[in-house]
Amino acid sequence: MSRIYDTIEPNVIDQEMLQKAVEEQGPQEEAGQLAKREGIDFKDVTELQLDFRNILKIDNLWQFANLTKLQLDNNIIEKIEALGSLVHLVWLDLSFNNIETIEGLHALVKLQDLSLYNNRISKIENMDTLQELQIFSIGNNNLTSLENVAYLRKFSKLRTLNLAGNPLCDNEQYSMFIAAHLPDLVYLDFRLVDENTRELAEIKYQYAIDELKQGEAQALAKLEEEQAKQKELDYHKAAYVEYLNGPFLFESMYAEDAEANKLAYLPGIPDLLETYRNKFESVCEKLFAYGLEQYEKRQAEVSTFYKCLQEALAANQEQGTKIILEFENQNVGLLEVVQDTSSFDIAETKLAKYNDDIIQLSDTLMTLEMQTVDQLEEIIKDFERNIADLVSTFIENVQGMMAQCRDLENHHHEKLLEISINTLEKIVKSEFEEEIPDDVRMLFVDKDTIVNAVNASHDIHLLKIDNREDDIITKANSWQAAVIEEVHKNEMARNRSRVKEINQYKDHLQKELDNLESLEPVE
Structure with missing residues (x-):
């Protein structure tokens, strides 16, 4: 156009x-x-x-x-x-x-x-x-x-659709197809979808719609399953122990370790590896369970802290409201008294007292706020200590379990090295009769080559363990720092807001006083 x-x-x-x-x-x-x-x-x-x-x-x-x-x-x-x-x-x-x-x-x-x-x-x-x-x-x-219009079935709130002027509208089944596939549609191409068309469409496309619904149900079930898995994974990540409830860490140690894969062909190594794997994964499972347990403890501590915080603030607010109400009740009708009195001295005395009351009210509210700040400071200090203890204990136990993983790796390394050197001696003496691939046999040209290969494999495994340990510790420490920083930031903002609120209320009362003074009787 x-x-x-x-x-x-x-x-x-x-x-x-x-x-x-x-x-x-x-x-x-x-x-x-x-x-x-x-x-x-x-x-x-x-x-x-x-x-x-x-x-x-x-x-x-x-x-x-x-x-x-x-x-x-x-x-x-x-x-x-x-x-x-x-x-x-x-x-x-x-x-x-x-x-x-x-x-x-x-x-x-x-x-x-x-x-x-x-x-x-x-x-x-x-x-x-x-x-x-x-x-x-x-x-x-x-x-x-x-068929592409069926894509719109996922929009449950769609009530008005305009498709007029598209090539698909020339299809003689157009209106019936749309009515069948979008049963909640009210208007199509600026016209009301009549019930007769809808009923005929439902009959005509019954089997196609049933099949479509079945496919949608399967897709929905799959989506819900994926969402549930993602939710579970997010929970594990929040606890810093994602994928530790399975073989992930162990398999990651061997994923890029070509030398270990070659050595697996040696007699006795598969059984040795299987024993190592079972013990290693058992430690990971314990670490996983411990991580989730500690996560719940940290969350409970945070929840308890904020509950105590809200209770203290609610008590402060209640006390502040009571003080303000007492002030307002004491000075109710002051405007009428000043207007009605014919004595300048009486009016002046009452206004002076009102001014003193405003200053006293402001001081009282500020004192209450200072007391609240001190109270919250103690609550926050306790929270900091509790969080620090939880994180410190968590890290200490994580390090202990990761040390167990390293011990298992060191023991496996020693056994693997022993078998490898024994195999080399047999090959040198032509006593080794097992069939092994050529690339594996190339490792046994001399002692240095096989020792270097086994040590290289060992270093890769230890690095994977160390990196995972560092990752857990770093995240735990970062969480602790972020939580404490947020608490202090929120408290500072709350205190500033409260002080500002008190000053604004005082200014409001002061303006009212100025207005009252302008109404003093003239002698």
């Missing part, structure tokens, strides 16, 4: 265009003019129109973090991109552009209304995250496959 501005130079969305659009679409009365002079914060903009501007490339929209409605229709946009920051978008119009592929929408999880009308799209895809979608217009595109 040609447009009258096709010959105009294509545009990208730059700062000047955005500023102009925001000013044009903002309020034009006095408040709007004031906003223009003082500057409009793009974060405050919730709706933006960028239609009919010959835009070729979407860009610079990250500044509109709270945008809910975006209009980009009637441009020459070829690719959906740069929308990842618009996570609050509910309504998006990209109609009348040159888009060929649906993409770049994954972050728009709140999107309810999407128009891709009159583009060059040939496949409905890449929309899985748009689970809030209710209205979808993709008419006048290049959709040819009815």
